[in-house]
Amino acid sequence: MIRTRVIATAASVPEQIITNDDLARIVDTSDEWISQRTGIKERRISSGENTSVFVSDVAKQLMEKAEVTADSIDLIIVASVTPDYGTPSLACMVQKEIGASNAVAFDVVAACSGFIFALSIADKYIRSSGYENAIIIGGETLSKVIDWSDRSTCVLFGDGAGGAYLEKAQDGGILFEEIGSDGKMYEILTAGYTACSNVFNENPAGVDPLWYAHMDGREVFKFATKNVIKSLNKVMEENNITQEDIKYFIPHQANVRIVEVISKKLDIPFEKFYMNIERFGNTSSASIPIALSELDEKGLLERGDQIILTGFGGGMTWGTMLITW
Amino acid sequence: MVFEKIREIIAEQTGKDIEEITLETNVKEDLDADSLDLFQIINDIEDEFEVSVENPEAIVTVKDAVDFVESHK
Numbered sequence: 001m002i003r004t005r006v007i008a009t010a011a012s013v014p015e016q017i018i019t020n021d022d023l024a025r026i027v028d029t030s031d032e033w034i035s036q037r038t039g040i041k042e043r044r045i046s047s048g049e050n051t052s053v054f055v056s057d058v059a060k061q062l063m064e065k066a067e068v069t070a071d072s073i074d075l076i077i078v079a080s081v082t083p084d085y086g087t088p089s090l091a092c093m094v095q096k097e098i099g100a101s102n103a104v105a106f107d108v109v110a111a112c113s114g115f116i117f118a119l120s121i122a123d124k125y126i127r128s129s130g131y132e133n134a135i136i137i138g139g140e141t142l143s144k145v146i147d148w149s150d151r152s153t154c155v156l157f158g159d160g161a162g163g164a165y166l167e168k169a170q171d172g173g174i175l176f177e178e179i180g181s182d183g184k185m186y187e188i189l190t191a192g193y194t195a196c197s198n199v200f201n202e203n204p205a206g207v208d209p210l211w212y213a214h215m216d217g218r219e220v221f222k223f224a225t226k227n228v229i230k231s232l233n234k235v236m237e238e239n240n241i242t243q244e245d246i247k248y249f250i251p252h253q254a255n256v257r258i259v260e261v262i263s264k265k266l267d268i269p270f271e272k273f274y275m276n277i278e279r280f281g282n283t284s285s286a287s288i289p290i291a292l293s294e295l296d297e298k299g300l301l302e303r304g305d306q307i308i309l310t311g312f313g314g315g316m317t318w319g320t321m322l323i324t325w
Numbered sequence: 326m327v328f329e330k331i332r333e334i335i336a337e338q339t340g341k342d343i344e345e346i347t348l349e350t351n352v353k354e355d356l357d358a359d360s361l362d363l364f365q366i367i368n369d370i371e372d373e374f375e376v377s378v379e380n381p382e383a384i385v386t387v388k389d390a391v392d393f394v395e396s397h398k
Contacts, residue, residue, distance in 0.1 A: 037361055218364050218381060225368070257361050 004123040004134075005173035006164050006323065010061035011293040012054045013044040013160035013280065020155070027151040034155045035278075039256025043158030043281030046141045050084045054161035054286075055139035056097040062135055062165040063098060073100040075125055075134035078107045079114025079285040081191060081314065082140045090139065100135075111189070112252045112313025114138050114285030115162075116179060116321055119309075122166055123174045137163030138285030145191040147212035156255075157213065158281035162289025172304070172324035176239055178231050179319035188219040189314040224254065224312045225261045231320040232266060232310060239322055243268040245306055247325075248295060252311040253277035253287040274300075284313065301325045327374070327394050331387060334369045338362055348388040366390075374398050 019042045020031035055078050078090040091105035110117040115138035122134040139161030148154050193210035249272050251259050263270040274291050288309050295301055305325040312318040336343045339356045352358050367381050376397045384390050
């Protein structure tokens with residue numbers, strides 16, 4: 001059976017580290033408050049580099065690690081809610097940067113579930129359309145859609161990118177997915193609204209307050225815990241596996257407290273959830289691939305291990321994927 | 326009984342002894358709970374009693390939660 005296998009992973013984050021103490025100097029907050037409620041200690045924030053810089057760096061690292069040439073790349077998909085432009089897509093910018101002239105390149109928008117949605121699309125291309133490989137990246141510079149005077153949101157997010165190089169294989173790889181959307185709830189988590197302003201408007205708009213990330217914390221918390229629990233249960237039940245068969249769960253890094261609830265309610269030891277939120281904050285579509293790349297880099301995954309990626313976020317969207325490494 | 330069940334939910338979430346929780350207990354102040362603990366307590370109450378808490382800020386004491394559930398279930 002044709003499968004899609006992860007061959008290499010990579011991450012690229014800004015050099016600039018912003019600690020909780022740094023934030024306490026610009027808004028009324030504290031290291032204790034942020035750590036206790038989110039698990040975040042520091043995050044990487046761009047010094048001006050836009051998203052294309054980080055996603056292009058990830059693509060270059062992936063090609064190097066997988067030892068493939070640019071002209072052999074068939075597909076490039078980037079997931080992001082903070083691209084450099086409306087058009088071109090980040091994927092086309094990556095294509096230019098690495099010289100992958102034979103690839104099809106486009107972006108997807110599914111916020112924090114974006115990397116899983118992009119993997120899902122690539123899996124279909126590879127399994128049914130004759131594509132041999134793909135570069136899949138999640139990347140963000142969320143710092144440009146953050147209101148840095150709003151202490152309820154500015155402490156949560158970070159910038160960076162992560163990705164995976166995939167190839168057609170005969171077994172293993174992506175085994176099962178469960179993805180979904182619930183658009184009727186979209187208003188509980190938004191960012192990047194641009195009003196329709198044109199020369200024929202009577203009242204042309206300036207920057208709308210909804211440009212900045214806006215979140216109904218309690219509703220998002222509730223959505224995340226309920227949907228991830230349901231989605232993880234479904235994936236494990238339909239594949240006749242239990243948490244004991246899974247080496248690592250790699251959840252979207254939004255808030256350590258969300259993961260604690262999931263761990264407790266599903267009776268999965270917390271140590272099985274790979275967490276790095278304390279160093280990166282919530283990087284939306286980049287969070288799962290950055291975590292995956294760390295696991296891989298540290299040598300914590302062996303071929304044949306089963307892992308589960310699970311994401312949830314704006315849209316609202318969610319996605320869970322069972323992968324044999 | 327609503328009070329007993331709510332006591333259990335709060336004790337589980339805050340890690341406090343069940344005896345420490347009375348009707349007069351202020352969840353945040355007396356039990357050292359933060360806003361996320363309160364979220365989870367309210368989520369669990371919603372699931373347990375199949376109610377929907379539209380205004381979580383109105384729930385401050387254990388009695389507020391018990392009264393809410395008794396008047397909405």
